[in-house]
Amino acid sequence: MNEPVTVHVPRDATAKALGAEPVAAAIAAEAARRNLAVRIVRNGSRGLFWLEPLVEVATAAGRIGYGPVQAGDVAALFDAGLLGGGAHALRLGPVDEIPELKRQQRLTFARCGVIDPLDLADYRAHGGLRGLANALTMDSDAIVRVVTESGLRGRGGAAFPTGIKWKTAQAAQADRKYIVCNADEGDSGTFADRMLLEGDPFALIEGMVIAGLAVGATMGYVYIRSEYPDAWRTFNAALAAARAGGVLGDDVLGSGKHFHLEARLGAGAYICGEETSLLESLEGKRGMVRYKPPLPAIKGLFGKPTVINNLVTLASVPAILDHGAAWYAGYGMGRSRGTLPIQLAGNIRRGGLIEMAFGVTLRELIEDFGGGTQSGRPVRTAQVGGPLGAYIPPAQFDTPLDYEAYAAIKGMVGHGGVVVFDDSVDMAQQARFAMAFCAVESCGKCTPCRIGSTRGVEVIERMLAGVERDRNEALLRDLCDTMVNGSLCALGSMAPFPVLSALDHFPEDFRRAAAGRAA
Amino acid sequence: MKESRARTAPPPGGIAPALPPQQATVVHEVIARLQEQPGALLPILHGVQDALGHVPDGAVGPIAHALNLTRAEVHGVLTFYHWYRREQPGRHVLHLCRAEACQAVGANALEEHARHVLGTDFHGTSDDGAITLEPVYCLGNCACGPSLLLDGELHARVTPQRFDALIAEARKA
Numbered sequence: 001m002n003e004p005v006t007v008h009v010p011r012d013a014t015a016k017a018l019g020a021e022p023v024a025a026a027i028a029a030e031a032a033r034r035n036l037a038v039r040i041v042r043n044g045s046r047g048l049f050w051l052e053p054l055v056e057v058a059t060a061a062g063r064i065g066y067g068p069v070q071a072g073d074v075a076a077l078f079d080a081g082l083l084g085g086g087a088h089a090l091r092l093g094p095v096d097e098i099p100e101l102k103r104q105q106r107l108t109f110a111r112c113g114v115i116d117p118l119d120l121a122d123y124r125a126h127g128g129l130r131g132l133a134n135a136l137t138m139d140s141d142a143i144v145r146v147v148t149e150s151g152l153r154g155r156g157g158a159a160f161p162t163g164i165k166w167k168t169a170q171a172a173q174a175d176r177k178y179i180v181c182n183a184d185e186g187d188s189g190t191f192a193d194r195m196l197l198e199g200d201p202f203a204l205i206e207g208m209v210i211a212g213l214a215v216g217a218t219m220g221y222v223y224i225r226s227e228y229p230d231a232w233r234t235f236n237a238a239l240a241a242a243r244a245g246g247v248l249g250d251d252v253l254g255s256g257k258h259f260h261l262e263a264r265l266g267a268g269a270y271i272c273g274e275e276t277s278l279l280e281s282l283e284g285k286r287g288m289v290r291y292k293p294p295l296p297a298i299k300g301l302f303g304k305p306t307v308i309n310n311l312v313t314l315a316s317v318p319a320i321l322d323h324g325a326a327w328y329a330g331y332g333m334g335r336s337r338g339t340l341p342i343q344l345a346g347n348i349r350r351g352g353l354i355e356m357a358f359g360v361t362l363r364e365l366i367e368d369f370g371g372g373t374q375s376g377r378p379v380r381t382a383q384v385g386g387p388l389g390a391y392i393p394p395a396q397f398d399t400p401l402d403y404e405a406y407a408a409i410k411g412m413v414g415h416g417g418v419v420v421f422d423d424s425v426d427m428a429q430q431a432r433f434a435m436a437f438c439a440v441e442s443c444g445k446c447t448p449c450r451i452g453s454t455r456g457v458e459v460i461e462r463m464l465a466g467v468e469r470d471r472n473e474a475l476l477r478d479l480c481d482t483m484v485n486g487s488l489c490a491l492g493s494m495a496p497f498p499v500l501s502a503l504d505h506f507p508e509d510f511r512r513a514a515a516g517r518a519a
Numbered sequence: 520m521k522e523s524r525a526r527t528a529p530p531p532g533g534i535a536p537a538l539p540p541q542q543a544t545v546v547h548e549v550i551a552r553l554q555e556q557p558g559a560l561l562p563i564l565h566g567v568q569d570a571l572g573h574v575p576d577g578a579v580g581p582i583a584h585a586l587n588l589t590r591a592e593v594h595g596v597l598t599f600y601h602w603y604r605r606e607q608p609g610r611h612v613l614h615l616c617r618a619e620a621c622q623a624v625g626a627n628a629l630e631e632h633a634r635h636v637l638g639t640d641f642h643g644t645s646d647d648g649a650i651t652l653e654p655v656y657c658l659g660n661c662a663c664g665p666s667l668l669l670d671g672e673l674h675a676r677v678t679p680q681r682f683d684a685l686i687a688e689a690r691k692a
Contacts, residue, residue: 013658013659013660013673014659014660014662014663014673014675016673017660017663017666017673017674017675018663018675018676049662049663050662052663185657185659186656186657187657188618188619188620188621188656188657188661189618189619189620189657189661190657190659190661191659191660191661191662193659194659225659226565226602227614227655227657227658227659227668228658228659229668229671229673230673231659264558264561264562265561265562265565266561266600266602267561267564267565267600267601267602267603268600268601268602268603268655269599269600269601269602270656281561282558282561283557283558284558284559284560284561284586284596285560285592285596286595286596286599286600287599287600302557302558343661343662344662345620345623345661345662345664346619346620346623346624346661346662346664347623347624348662351661351662351663352662374624375624383619387618387619387656417620417661419619419620419623419661420623421623422623425623430619430622433619433622437656440656441656443599
């Protein structure tokens with residue numbers, strides 16, 4: 001029999017939801033029927049979700065893509081010479097040349113969708129473990145210095161400089177320290193953490209081992225949402241492979257250094273994406289936000305110094321240790337260095353993951369990459385940064401995506417989620433939803449969030465019923481001010497952002513509702 | 520919300536109902552397997568729910584005892600997290616995404632459709648005992664919504680027609 005042809009069919013949850021499992025089964029069956037040798041690799045997703053399931057065939061001319069493929073297309077694809085990269089209506093050509101992918105700057109997601117996520121040899125062959133190998137030759141100060149000089153800031157949303165956080169934990173004296181990965185990716189419109197867990201989990205593992213070396217921690221936890229069953233399964237399989245391959249354990253890559261890592265499952269509480277409530281949850285408690293200080297870097301998990309970082313932050317570290325701080329800092333603008341994995345979602349024709357240097361604009365993302373709305377109707381707004389992020393009107397679509405530039409327009413970049421809405425959206429209802437969501441997810445510790453969110457829903461409902469609209473608007477703004485300035489954590493202090501942005505940029509929706517219902 | 524559990528006089532050993540023997544075996548097996556790990560409460564609650572479909576109130580006492588916690592502490596955790604369920608669900612559990620990215624592509628209408636088709640509100644079960652409907656805020660499938668999770672399996676671009684087909688199939692199983 002001939003050398004088998006390698007065919008990639010993603011195992012990513014979105015690809016599977018769009019039919020990747022039956023496609024993989026059909027390819028195996030069709031190859032067997034025709035007596036052709038095929039090796040099927042279940043890769044992650046490239047993040048070009050409008051093309052999923054995206055089947056890639058390894059040919060002499062590189063990887064040729066076909067998509068979106070359904071199981072019913074497979075026989076015809078074989079007829080067209082799929083295994084040789086033959087012509088077919090679904091043929092996309094070389095995957096690396098697909099315009100929406102070619103324009104990206106993939107640093108953190110360089111391997112996602114390319115490799116077999118559970119094959120350590122494949123990971124190594126694509127540059128994996130080089131950062132860790134470098135880190136093992138460095139002292140902890142030097143590792144922290146590289147991360148600091150790279151300009152990497154927390155990708156979970158708060159954008160705190162990672163090097164400074166690590167330095168604090170490194171300096172803390174304790175018999176135990178922890179590295180915790182926040183993979184409680186609860187923001188609507190985000191899936192970067194999920195894609196890496198399913199597509200390049202070793203990058204996270206490697207980043208956490210490096211963090212352990214940097215601060216002197218030998219134990220780590222990855223807190224994954226229960227809403228991500230596929231990511232949970234894939235990451236646990238990756239942990240087993242990393243232990244078997246000597247990346248984790250009592251002799252990391254033969255260095256004699258220790259690092260142990262476990263995954264823990266969340267239980268459907270949005271608040272646990274907030275770092276201190278995540279730590280409470282890991283300790284087996286309700287996810288109640290802690291007062292700060294003390295910072296987790298001083299007194300974190302089980303009272304010990306803890307580095308808690310977002311998944312994308314930690315997964316960006318191996319490439320920085322491999323290529324150097326200057327390489328990473330060479331991307332980006334202002335104080336936002338490096339790249340941001342932007343997740344284009346909602347009502348969008350070509351949605352997916354776009355990793356670009358900071359500075360790209362919503363207009364480029366939505367029009368050039370996304371191709372406008374899925375519905376074909378005009379774009380009315382995009383919510384950036386998850387359910388606590390502002391609704392940005394088209395007039396501000398040319399603002400560069402940069403932490404400071406977004407703060408200046410009362411928005412936030414957050415975890416990089418962009419949710420696009422067409423002109424059928426009712427912004428007053430979106431404002432009401434923001435408050436209702438906060439009420440459902442509030443941990444209840446501080447009054448502005450716990451009570452304010454419920455009162456917020458009521459005030460908006462009175463406005464929509466046409467009851468003393470102007471007085472209620474003043475009351476709503478006053479309430480938002482109390483929440484912004486008086487809440488303990490970002491949930492209560494930022495839930496007003498979508499509300500106020502809807503009120504400021506789309507006041508007509510609040511009036512229209514009032515006029516319609518008061519009549 | 521239906522509150523169907525009848526509250527009668529507490530038995531001498533405490534107010535928690537005793538577990539039926541098969542459930543007790545499962546609960547004690549899960550506790551024995553997981554109680555030594557740090558912060559074991561969430562893993563134990565997951566273990567019990569995975570095995571029994573819910574965390575019965577009778578499990579609270581044994582878990583509290585094993586972890587040296589009060590029953591109130593275990594109850595507090597059990598009721599804080601949306602994922603845990605204290606009532607036996609229907610034969611299938613459907614998590615319907617209500618978050619913004621899905622709203623942008625018709626999740627609100629799908630939600631209305633789901634309530635109507637299943638004849639139940641969120642947290643309830645259809646009359647034939649087939650489907651329990653739960654809300655969820657984001658499944659990470661935000662470029663291909665509306666999304667739902669049926670028995671842990673993700674479905675994308677769910678139109679009302681596709682919803683009906685999924686439900687019809689689940690009802691048969």
